[in-house]
Amino acid sequence: MLIRHAPTIASSEITDPQVYAGRRDFMRNLAVSLGAASLGLAHGAESREGQGSQFGNLVSSPLSTRDDKLTPYKSMTTYGNFYEFGPDKDSPAKNAHRLRTRPWTVTIDGEVKTPKTFAIDDILKWAPLEERIYRMRCVEGWSAVVPWVGFPFSELLKRVELTGNARFVEFWSLADPEQMPYVRIPLLDWPYIEALRLDEARHPLTIFAVGMYGEVMPKQNGAPLRLIVPWKYGFKGAKSIVRIRFVEKQPQTAWMKAGPDEYGFYSNVNPDVPHRRWSQANERRLGEFLKRKTLPFNGYAEQVASLYAGMDLRKNF
Ligand SMILES: Nc1nc2c(c(=O)[nH]1)N[C@H]1C(S)=C(S)[C@@H](COP(=O)(O)O)O[C@H]1N2
Ligand SMILES: [Mo]
Numbered sequence: 001m002l003i004r005h006a007p008t009i010a011s012s013e014i015t016d017p018q019v020y021a022g023r024r025d026f027m028r029n030l031a032v033s034l035g036a037a038s039l040g041l042a043h044g045a046e047s048r049e050g051q052g053s054q055f056g057n058l059v060s061s062p063l064s065t066r067d068d069k070l071t072p073y074k075s076m077t078t079y080g081n082f083y084e085f086g087p088d089k090d091s092p093a094k095n096a097h098r099l100r101t102r103p104w105t106v107t108i109d110g111e112v113k114t115p116k117t118f119a120i121d122d123i124l125k126w127a128p129l130e131e132r133i134y135r136m137r138c139v140e141g142w143s144a145v146v147p148w149v150g151f152p153f154s155e156l157l158k159r160v161e162l163t164g165n166a167r168f169v170e171f172w173s174l175a176d177p178e179q180m181p182y183v184r185i186p187l188l189d190w191p192y193i194e195a196l197r198l199d200e201a202r203h204p205l206t207i208f209a210v211g212m213y214g215e216v217m218p219k220q221n222g223a224p225l226r227l228i229v230p231w232k233y234g235f236k237g238a239k240s241i242v243r244i245r246f247v248e249k250q251p252q253t254a255w256m257k258a259g260p261d262e263y264g265f266y267s268n269v270n271p272d273v274p275h276r277r278w279s280q281a282n283e284r285r286l287g288e289f290l291k292r293k294t295l296p297f298n299g300y301a302e303q304v305a306s307l308y309a310g311m312d313l314r315k316n317f
Pocket of ligand 2: 234
């Protein structure tokens with residue numbers, strides 16, 4: 001594990017399933033020879049899922065970006081937002097160990113013919129798990145390049161039948177004060193709810209992620225199931241999802257309620273539309289020093305711009 005997460009691993013190396021397999025064997029042997037406990041501790045076992053946390057046979061997706069250097073695992077697991085665990089960038093890494101990710105169920109309801117509840121371990125068998133390397137961009141100005149493990153949102157639509165009224169879909173995060181201490185404090189209007197228009201959710205780039213860097217999702221990054229929408233600001237990617245609700249009208253999201261003039265429903269990455277308090281023209285990759293220009297739709301314009309044909313993206317920010 002120490003080797004896997006060295007910041008210098010090339011993406012070509014990380015995406016090769018054979019290399020994964022080889023590494024896994026190597027790790028297993030190493031773990032046996034060193035003693036798994038000491039190996040885990042050396043890497044900060046408190047925020048990890050523990051033993052057996054690696055995925056085998058990942059499908060390497062053609063939708064991955066190959067142009068960018070991966071963000072170090074260490075940066076992605078120690079710097080982030082998960083307000084249920086506190087307001088600071090290091091709060092999730094410090095506090096998310098309290099989250100219990102088994103048993104875990106996800107309820108699908110709203111505009112569906114029959115509401116259903118699925119156990120996470122069944123959801124994990126819905127489709128072959130893919131590795132998707134995506135550029136990510138937080139509205140605060142930091143960005144990352146992450147090898148997610150997941151499957152397309154559209155897999156869900158094979159398991160439920162929508163009514164004719166379903167036009168939007170909401171993603172509800174867990175809001176349990178026993179596990180998530182800051183849910184007692186009104187930092188946001190809990191539960192954390194994000195939402196997409198149905199055609200955005202169906203877009204092949206939209207995925208549910210269950211892991212990253214070939215491993216089970218760290219708790220601070222939204223285990224056991226989170227949303228990833230790479231052309232939108234990071235906050236659209238609700239973590240630790242327990243409910244998915246299809247609705248007819250455009251929903252209010254947690255961030256729209258917190259600041260309606262700062263966070264719009266669409267939240268597409270747009271360097272030309274500044275946040276009310278800061279520019280969105282540039283970004284800084286975690287682990288890097290120099291800033292780079294932010295790209296329209298976070299670099300995914302070719303794939304997604306047509307979803308917004310005819311819309312004024314300054315009004316619909
Ligand atoms: N439930 C929940 N989901 C959340 C958040 C949160 O506070 N709570 N923060 C969002 C924000 S602002 C960002 S940038 C991303 C960060 O994800 P990462 O820690 O995996 O980078 O998670 C998003 N999902
Ligand atoms: Mo964010």
